[in-house]
Amino acid sequence: MHGFVRGEGAREFLEAFTSVVVPPGGKLPGRDLIPPVLLLAEGEGEGEGERAAARVGRAVRGLRWCLYPEGAKRVPYAMLGADEIREAAGERPLSLGVGRELAADVPRHTGRLRLPDFWLARDIVEWALDPEAPEPDATGLRDHAYAERLKRGLVLRALWALGGQSADGGASAPGWLAHLQRFLAQPLFQLLPRWWWGRRCTRRLLRSRKRGWYAKWRGISHGRTAEEFFGDVARLIRSERCRGREAGVGRFEELLLRALLTDLRRTARPGRISPWRRRRLTRFAVLLELPGEGGGAAAGERFLQRYGAAARDTRCAAVVVVAVAPAEGAAAGERRSLAGVADRLRAASGLPAEPPEPLRAVLPEPPSASPDEVELTPVAPRTFRLAPAAELALTGTLVAALLSVPGVWFFERVTTEEDRTCLGGASREVVTGRAEPSDATPRQEYEEAAQMIDEENARVNQEAGEHGGTVRTVMHIGADVAKNQKGQRYNGAVPELRGIALAQRSLNEEAENNPGKVWLRVATRHAGDDFANAERVARQIVADARKKNSGIIGVVGFSHSLRQTQTAVRILGDARIPMVGTTATADAMQVSDHYRRVAPINSREAGVEAAFAHRGRIVDDGSGNCAPAEAAVVVKDPRDLYSQEIGRLFAERFGGRPTTLAYTPGGRDKSRAQLPSDDRVVVQDSIGELADAVCERITEAPRTVVYWASRAAEFSAFLDDFGDDTACEGRKLTVLAGNDLTTAALSGEYADRPWLRLYHTVHVLPAGHPRASDVAQVFNAEYAHEFGSHDLWRNDGRAALGYDAMQLMAAAVNTAYRSTETVGRSHVQLSLDNGVRKQGASGYLHFGRGDRGVSRDKPLVILRHTADGSRPVLYCGAFARNPAGRIERWGPHGEFDCPRDG
Template structure:
């Protein structure tokens, strides 16, 4: 029911009062979003009389009609009907009671969480509680008071078992299983949530209490407001916090109006009306005094306060002047303290115009009346509709994602946006038009640039040696640039490897210059291995002879190791054996055939063919790479493996892939001896020998027609790949549609130069790579490498060539072994034996060495880094390759162990391989 005065009181018809009432009610009905700070209207009774109180009571009568409030308001007069709370005070009890009573239809339940929290705090008596436990006790009491108003929390308390466990052992065990979850956790969360809300930056409590950053928590500070807290003037801070908490809650009631059916109906300000002037010692006086500052602290716009007050020294305005002031506030948003207007009220005879207006408009105009049932029905309909829509969308989304992930082609359609030309492309003479081109200069000139960088570093090392620094020499055994055109030079790997060596030497010597007592300067000697490493044995013999001669002459061990050996060729194996016989440690760059590892002095930085084949077979079995319809792909069921039986790398890789994938057809293509006849027992099951790429293309097309879900695994060298694709497009009936998965010899530089996906539009090409230097750095060492490469060479054909960072890492591993031997020797001489011992133990220990291609973790005696990072890339038309798979260790405690959509597939790992018994070399 409404208060007793609402139905009988009316606004006295004083002259011009209708102007004030009209302007005031327009402010009340101003919707959220168009309001300024909460207004405060003080009706000042200038001479003796009841007019100010009658105006206030009359307004309350206008705020209701037909026994129901039309706007939310509180008529604060008389005693509250609820049991008295001594420390909260009658004024605030009456405000809460009136607000809960006088709510318009559709307004919904009014929640006052902060106000009730502060009421509980000021009523709490902590006199008997130890000082250090008062904050926790205050939180617990506040939580219990909150539970008394919440059915859900009362249920949790009941389930938790209360404060005391039962006497039986099973009961006690069950009690402590459920008590933390249902009792202690909700209490802790309540305290944390309210503590953060009340003391976060910008909160009214933090502003009022002047709490410093990182100061005491809310409940600790609030103890000063409890019963018996020290301080004579306790009433003033209590009124201050209760007022601010009330305004904060009332403002909160207008938030998110579009999300709540009740919030959409809360269109009018809450009006607090005080018809009687405050008595001496009454809370109302402090409340009226603090209202402007409280509005500023809380940012309240949804409240209007009207009160009858006694006259003071402040200037008052007439009804007409006050009406003009109030209308000026309509639509004027902003922030700050409350806008205050003091209206002078004096006795006067009834005014006919005012009486006529008040009779014509007896109540506030708020539009149509609203019912409580409407928002409930709307909420129910919205809930049902929301659940239905979410269910349908969820089902559709799951179905769509499942279907798409089951059939979507891995790596997209093959099209890719062409990157913008880069200025850095010109650094090496390239044409920055998306794909990198060979430089405009000769291969030899580009190669000589990198050689010149090594020569400069060697001169720096010689100068350091003359200054007494520790300097040693290592060799790089690799192929030189002999071809006069780029068609042949692009396959050799000479330029990218020498660039990697040059950049690594520069970094190593920079560190040696800074850490003279623990690092060794390196000279690098370039050793000509000849085309396909045919002259590598001769170069190795010459070096071995030189090393032995130096030993006999007593010149010490100045030459400490060799890097390179980047191709798995017969000449490479012979050179390896010769160098091992001379006691020279070796670190291989890009060679991956397992036969390379059959020497105690040899190690490599690239993952070997066994690991690559396991990952490639796993990829082909699970990835959607074979196109079955436009935009639809599936994993491969069968594979056609292309290998060269006369090539150590190719034969080993094709054998390993056939073992892992199993359902394969072998095609042997002896590139160096095309007319060679197959042996009496063809190598591998289902082996087929061809002498030309056209025969290979015909055979593959037949296999694709028999089983469309067939992948071509290219384990041969890269220089015949373009010829095969041309023959497959022109000479077969397969219309050029195929999926090819290439080995690591089909590297990024070759792909960027041949551009197969641009020339053969129905080709889906994937290929293995030890690194994607330009686009995917595994760690900070990779970032440093990329920066150095870009500074030296810009963006060119070899920016993404894995052989550059592999050469960088190889020299880095050998340098770490040399530094370890130097540090272990102390002041004694050190040599190749110490370097070999350090490499045998594994440089970097259990964490390994951070490299540009990933972490290099060598177990004791290991030849290949464990779980070495490997990528499978998808070639795109006109753009950089996309990473379709990444497996292996990027950095310390950072390993890619899964791949595919939603990381659905496990990466093959070396530990799993050892368990299967396949870790030994054949």
């Protein structure tokens, strides 16, 4: 239930808020500037600060839901949380986050949000705040800004490449060709575009409407060239660096706000030609959750003051800013009731003579007999019958038809020759290659990995004493391994233990060379088949940890999201034992603040997969080509924690009420009693019935994707029945599945079914991929050296996640060790709570305060399964810390935004 704080004036404020964001009549007033709003939340009695913080979060989430109900973004908005504001306070302008969030994702059918002035200002501010950046001058600053512009512009990059000059300034061609490029190609394709870019910048910033916004802000009365503009910016940076970082951040906040508001004002102007601009009928909303402690609250209030001045100077009436903060510690000022603020919002008209002050209001105390929230109504912008592209195509068709018959023929030729090939069919991406299952059984390979750990433990016992090192023990909870040969294709216990063994060896080599690091033992505890004994093992670890001088500082493992592993996490968390999970991805596993994990959670994975199914060309459209999916069938096991959750999340993210087929292996009919009363959920009692039901759905709607949320062991049986025993024999089937199918797919389990088009997720890029980080490349090389380059599990990600789980635990241990020589579990947990940032083999590990125990923007890869191996068709997330390692777009031409966390 989404709601807002209940009390006098709450409903009036919500109505006023939605009416200024979406003005009645569908027309945006161009000059009615809306003053910023600051809502103050008070707590009650004991734990007043926590209660106030809870009310702040509830109010912000309620306002956000009005703009983003049911996963559908209706209004362009930016939201900065308390942690982000606290981290930025005094270090970075808040406008950097606001502009980034506004441009990251916009409502459908409104077109890309172009912010040329803001991106230029951002590049300048990033230079200014970089302590390693050299002292700026006009030439260096201009070169830096244009280099950053090249990264964002495909056309400019192509022209620069045609110019022939390499990035370091040398010639890219030999002999006389280099001289030809220098005199002909470089002036035409490099110098001319660079000069034109500088001219356009100065026209907007200095000469537009007699005086651009930058000239007005800086009081420049002369100078209209790019050299003079960048020279003035360089002087500004030098002066602000002399004043100190906090003062400089405030000055750069003013610069960024004016640039951003100028862009937003230009974007919000009504347009009659572009169908995208005609659909921009709402203001931009900015929501700020100000923290109650630290410098975040003061930074937020200073931002509101600067916003009022910038909005007045730029005449931007296209933004609504609402901040919510605890009342304790807030700056003094006139405070109104919510109803009074609502009246001021409705009465806003024209541009005030002076910069508007923030409208402050105290959130009312809830009546004691009523819940502390009031039901919300989402905003409802005007809708159009046609999408912009369809409207533009229809207009073009009519115009072409009126002009001439050849014009119509030409238009049809242009519109029909679009790329309709299936994603991954002819990609140049690195292929994983067919893995080679070992002649050894899974049990033998598991015991070999366990032997590596035993040998390393013995080395620790001997050499740590000789070096006088500190030794601690990490417990590993793993499942039992399959006893049969085919079990290799479904078992994750072997690669997880291998990754832990490689990490332990690497970490102890670091401890051997650095006395400031801790030596680590690893003790493995088997939890039985499907973690049947996980609860008993967790209680035994708790008992062992309480023994004097046990040396146990944490637990790694939990490769499956099951009811029993969930309970085990809760038991260990109650005993305050730090934990790092490997491949258990269910959101529901987060039952303890002592639990972290290195794999992306189900809510992130389902969001990425739903966007992929909606936009990617993956389903046969009947002509031999592919198109995005129009419908979905979700197959899940309601008794399985992972399967039930990710199946539900995908159905919610995909929308349109997909059909859900519930099947529990072994004929456990009790699953019927656990299903919700939904006529779209159909229980199947056998694999054969499940195959028939899927066949029936895809026959009714051919452009249907099957989302397999169940386990891999049942998938092969389903394919056997679907291909031979249903009416869909010979029909193409598109399946999208999670990483539970990855090992079987990489081993070639499904390669002999030409009618199957399978897309499956994995948490690492294939070995040898150019986007892989240096740490990932070193790990892949070490794994190949130890276990072979064609090993079954080299590319399925489980080994890398086991490696990263140990790396994260060790980072926390070593951080604690630097602050106290008697490092214990409480010290390790404090290090984890304070945040850890580390480059891992599976991606960049970034754990901060309030991150729900998961790494931010964790990488996720979707592979297309082919007879030659699997190749990436989507990869999103932070693969490395540097900007080049953060993938934010996907698609054959990078045309789609990667879904973000949350």
